[in-house]
Amino acid sequence: MTVLFECTYRNERYFGLGLPGEGEPLHLTPLRGLDLGKLLLTRGDVDAALRAVSGTVTVPAGEQDTVTFRPPLLPGHPGDAMVSGFMQTHNVKVDADTPSQPNWFLKGLGDVLRTSGEDLRAPASSVALTEEAEIVLVYVTDDDRRPRYVGHTFGNDLTDIGRFRRHRGHLSYAKLCDAAVAPWLFLDEPPRHVTGRVTVERDGGPCWRGEFTTGVKALHYGLDAIMSELLSYEALLAPGRVHYVYIGADRSSFHGGFEMADRDRVTLDFTSHDVTLSNTVRYASPAPDATCGHP
Incomplete structure (x- = not known):
């Protein structure tokens, strides 16, 4: 089962996979214009497509209060x-x-x-x-x-x-x-x-x-x-x-x-x-x- 989430970190939009564990670091990937909603409509190998995006950053457990989670797939407007x-x-x-x-x-x-x-x-x-x-x-x-x-x-x-x-x-x-x-x-x-x-x-x-x-x-x-x-x-x-x-x-x-x-x-x-x-x-x-x- 794949779980997808979006967030804002240091004024940039990111996404991540999985349910974040308490006290564990967050692994985030910049969206860079990727439309997650359209990607999900392809019904392809979503896991593989998401993991192919490069540039993952790690947010230490002690800094997770700097991450703002967003409603899933919420459009900009x-x-x-x-x-x-x-x-x-x-x-x-x-x-x-x-x-x-x-x-x-x-x-x-x-x-x-x-x-x-x-x-x-x-x-x-x-x-x-x-x-x-x-x-x-x-x-x-x-x-x-x-x-x-x-x-x-x-x-x-x-x-x-x-x-x-x-x-x-x-x-x-x-x-x-x-x-x-x-x-x-x-x-x-x-x-x-x-x-x-x-x-x-x-x-x-x-x-x-x-x-x-x-x-x-x-x-x-x-x-x-x-x-x-x-x-x-x-x-x-x-x-x-x-x-x-x-x-x-x-x-x-x-x-x-x-x-x-x-x-x-x-x-x-x-x-x-x-x-x-x-x-x-x-x-x-x-x-x-x-x-x-x-x-």
Whole structure:
């Protein structure tokens, strides 16, 4: 299994292979204009192609704080990426009203993605926020307008579940929060079984813990079917666009009766895959007046 990541080091863009080990040096290769998304579309020997790029540098373990990891394959312009997802996809959430195709939502463009350590912004008017530990599918749209699956990673789809519960037609508003994403792109099929733990800290100490289970095996829907339906719409298929699709979550801290607050720190340990995401939730300031009337 190949794992690919991108980062910035000393003001230059690099990529690396494998999950970096704690306390181990990082081996990075300069991108030098290489388009990793296009390379992955060739479906050739990706390992060999990447290892053929010369100029690897080594970052000592003690200097890794000078490296900034990036969301996988994130384009230079945020408008060339779309972040979206499906709601209530898991078997534990199925009820009599479950539709044949799950509800889809748009979280935003590429600039809503945050890696571990960055703040997750939510509207100041949020009713009740919750974390959602999810698999994130990554697609690159080729020159023929065909979206091609290139790999997956893991993320936190921060959601104002309180607003959705208050008005079920407000799903689109409930999802307009930042999303955390791991920088590691796993170049294989979406995992069937993922387990992990959520820890929420407040004022420097843990205030809620819980377990989660996700993966293709936990879905009520066939993944190929719902993705084929979504990616059949021409409006989504601009050549070169990268899609990050969150495929739904297990129960969250909200379902456990917990109320998240501004400045809470949320850590998702995807223990089955050795991936950790940790972010602080921050309420964004109210937007400036955007009324359409005359003064």
